[in-house]
Amino acid sequence: MTKINAGRPRAVIFDMDGTLFETDTLLIPVHKRVFETLREEGLYMEETPPVERLLGCLGMLLEDIWKNVMPDSSLEARKRADVLLLQYELEGLAAGEGLLYPHVAETLSELKAGGAKLFVASNGLEDYVKGVAQYRGIASLFDGIYSAGEFGTSSKVDLVAKLLQDHGLVGEPCWMVGDRSSDVEAGRSNGLLTIGCAYAKYGKASELENADIRISDFRELLQLPE
Template structure:
């Protein structure tokens, strides 16, 4: 179902949709490579930031293959640990930022009675801590991550979420092709976010609606409501 129907739930991607991931990712990324070099697990210069920023929305193992294609599984595992550690440190220091309109918009949707969820390809602790430190935790019914549920694709993650909460109608909101794929495969109305600047324009091909700000999303959802 892809018509512009009134949803009972809204399922959000996290990075590039709600949260400006680069605000904590970039400093954590450089700190990660500094530590990898100290531990003798990596030599040479830190790969360009664009390598990891361009991989946002992918599973972490896919991201590291983009960044360090010749590294071992051991290095990938250690890089995961370090990156998460440093990102959480950045969060605690108040470095992380939401996109404009997210805090107000999420509150409006919650007050209107919509069930709100996050479905992310990130690690469990990352997803939960970003939402907690951003002050959004009270508004979300559940936070689903590939790290927690060990899903191999966002299609599977969203399907699991919908089955668990018996969701019949929802909008899928995200900035990457994996979000479009997950929404379409699960029969959802798909909203593509093009304000992060990290994905390619064609990644949102197939979305039912493309928005340039979070405020646009809230306005579109409210149009479907007769409340």
């Protein structure tokens, strides 16, 4: 693990699902549509898995998500689910479905006005991650939106390392903000102060045990000591 550089952050890196975006407000109807279509196409004839199983996998790479959600499915079904999930997510976002967590937009604006560069680092697909930012009106606040789908990284540790390298932030004081153990690992492995979002309910509370700080309201980011 790299030594943490504390102090006023030059940059703040955010996870997307469960951190900025209240994913279940979009994913619950999308999940239903995905499995209805798979069944219509004869690719998955089992009972629809509970949506809680999908929500619990947020933060994983997509191929790992389907292995957990429908472990008895064929590779063809999983590949088709990839396509349908993105299609229905983007359609839902365009139709106004899906909400940011309370106070996200204004807090991001204040952090940016205070001089911090803002980034997203997500294990999701590129079009989805950028789509959330675009359709929810926060894309212009970020200096970069990084996704595993765009860069083909095998872990969030590698994705965050690439982001830091690309923007000359290696060794600089930065924060990593997220709700899953993968976010904490990515931050700590890259020497960042890790902030766990305890308001999200998609993972287990124990996933944030190693975070340096935990917050229960997004606005608390503005109150943290420099």
